[in-house]
Amino acid sequence: MKERIKSEVKIFGINFFLVSAVFTTAVIVLSATTGELLDFYPVSFEVAFPFFAAIAAGEWGKTGADSNFDIIAAQSSSLFKWVLLRYLTAFAISSLAAGLGMAGASVMRYEMPLWELIVIYLPPAFFLSSLCALSGLLCRQEHIASLISGVIWLVILLTRSLLRFPGLEYIYLFIRFAKAPDNVWLWNKGLVTLAGLFLWGVIYRKCKRMG
Amino acid sequence: MRNMCSVLHYEFKMQFQRLAAWGVLLAAAALSLLDNFPSAGNLARLEFLNEPAYFVYRIVSLDSLVLLFGLMFLLAGRIPLDAKTGMKSLLMASPLKKWQYVLGKLLGGFLYVFSMLCIFLFLNTAVYFIGTPFKISLIECAVPVVKAVLASFIPVSLFVSFCSIALPGMIDIRFFYVLAAILFGFNAAYVGSAEAMPFYLITSGDLARLIWVHPGWPFVDMGSVIANGCFLAGSGFVSGCLLFLKHRFWRSE
Numbered sequence: 001m002k003e004r005i006k007s008e009v010k011i012f013g014i015n016f017f018l019v020s021a022v023f024t025t026a027v028i029v030l031s032a033t034t035g036e037l038l039d040f041y042p043v044s045f046e047v048a049f050p051f052f053a054a055i056a057a058g059e060w061g062k063t064g065a066d067s068n069f070d071i072i073a074a075q076s077s078s079l080f081k082w083v084l085l086r087y088l089t090a091f092a093i094s095s096l097a098a099g100l101g102m103a104g105a106s107v108m109r110y111e112m113p114l115w116e117l118i119v120i121y122l123p124p125a126f127f128l129s130s131l132c133a134l135s136g137l138l139c140r141q142e143h144i145a146s147l148i149s150g151v152i153w154l155v156i157l158l159t160r161s162l163l164r165f166p167g168l169e170y171i172y173l174f175i176r177f178a179k180a181p182d183n184v185w186l187w188n189k190g191l192v193t194l195a196g197l198f199l200w201g202v203i204y205r206k207c208k209r210m211g
Numbered sequence: 212m213r214n215m216c217s218v219l220h221y222e223f224k225m226q227f228q229r230l231a232a233w234g235v236l237l238a239a240a241a242l243s244l245l246d247n248f249p250s251a252g253n254l255a256r257l258e259f260l261n262e263p264a265y266f267v268y269r270i271v272s273l274d275s276l277v278l279l280f281g282l283m284f285l286l287a288g289r290i291p292l293d294a295k296t297g298m299k300s301l302l303m304a305s306p307l308k309k310w311q312y313v314l315g316k317l318l319g320g321f322l323y324v325f326s327m328l329c330i331f332l333f334l335n336t337a338v339y340f341i342g343t344p345f346k347i348s349l350i351e352c353a354v355p356v357v358k359a360v361l362a363s364f365i366p367v368s369l370f371v372s373f374c375s376i377a378l379p380g381m382i383d384i385r386f387f388y389v390l391a392a393i394l395f396g397f398n399a400a401y402v403g404s405a406e407a408m409p410f411y412l413i414t415s416g417d418l419a420r421l422i423w424v425h426p427g428w429p430f431v432d433m434g435s436v437i438a439n440g441c442f443l444a445g446s447g448f449v450s451g452c453l454l455f456l457k458h459r460f461w462r463s464e
Contacts, residue, residue, distance in 0.1 A: 015383045015385065015386070016385075018383075019383060019385055019386045019389060022386070023389055043400070047396060047400075048392075048393065048396065051392055051396070052389060055385060055388050055389060055392070059384075059385045059388070060385065141231070142288065142292075143284055143285075143287070143288050143384075144231060146284060146388060147231065147235070147281060147284040147285065150280060150281075150284060150388070150392065151235060151238065151277060151280060151281050153392075153396075154276065154277055154280050154395060154396065154399055155238075155242060155277055157396055157399040157400055158242075158273060158276065158277065158399045159242075160400075177400075
């Protein structure tokens, strides 16, 4: 297991760590320099970092677009395990970067406790990156997975006004950014996590069929 | 010149055959019609939807952003893909010069983005014109469409195509995605106001105010319009020039 993780990290290459470091540093610097008018934490950790996690899962943790995918699908004892481990490695590293960003930003300014930051970050990041993992498995072309989750991410950002319809506040991905009522957001995060788990159910079935 | 036109023609034709781009266009068109179709509900929700100029303004400033974001992803792989598949080495072994290759790629991308934006706007405006429950003349629709094409689509296409093609030729494509996502995300989340918009917005900058202005805030800050246009066109040109300045990009001539 440890060897597989090491090998995955080698496959990702140094650019993953450099890009993560630059992005995290930029967020920390912005947390110190942006004014009080901006809801910095939801913007950074509910909107920006989850999309970074999706890019990490779709671009560095690519599955179907990997040039060795056919060989792995044919010879691996379990395709699902391979997909899951690659995803988890990419997601864990990007989440580590997000965690460092949260810690750094908390030193610079205080808007909410660290546990709350983790709770607002994890469900959308898990959902978007799982969507990327599923798209990567379904579309063999490079960058299409990021394109799909990127367009969905932008559409969700643009359709904040749809929250006027009752019930949508329970599934809207960026609920704290959209300033929904306080009693809803924890339910929302739970439902988004469930949606992410459902995507993993689809990935599992797809892997079973491919393998 | 002929070589450059061949690269341009190939790029343009090849991009049009990509199914993913048409998928993004259809998704963006569906979203924009859900938001802006002159149905009774939308007309009650959007005060000025009975004005064709407002409809075009909304399509340009909000909904075209989704299409541009998708096209950005598709265009970004053009130069890295040539390097990965060995096509660039083959082209370098031919008499093709660096400027012909780069300019062909950039202009091909520009024409492609511009064409897709025009198709998107024409499609939406045609549906609006046919589906509207009140009478509007063709000229009422045509004037804002022409304004949008000239004032907004040219600089926006230049920015998106040149940056998306040139920058991933120099930096990691994933890093480019992150940078572009931040800019597009900011554009999507920015709420309009009576004051001048930030010059670095892509579609909802003050250039869009040349298409339609809110009757309550009827002024157009020309300084901000020029700044927005200069940012879009200038960033595109600078990105393209950076590719020309990179010595290791092509064989030594």
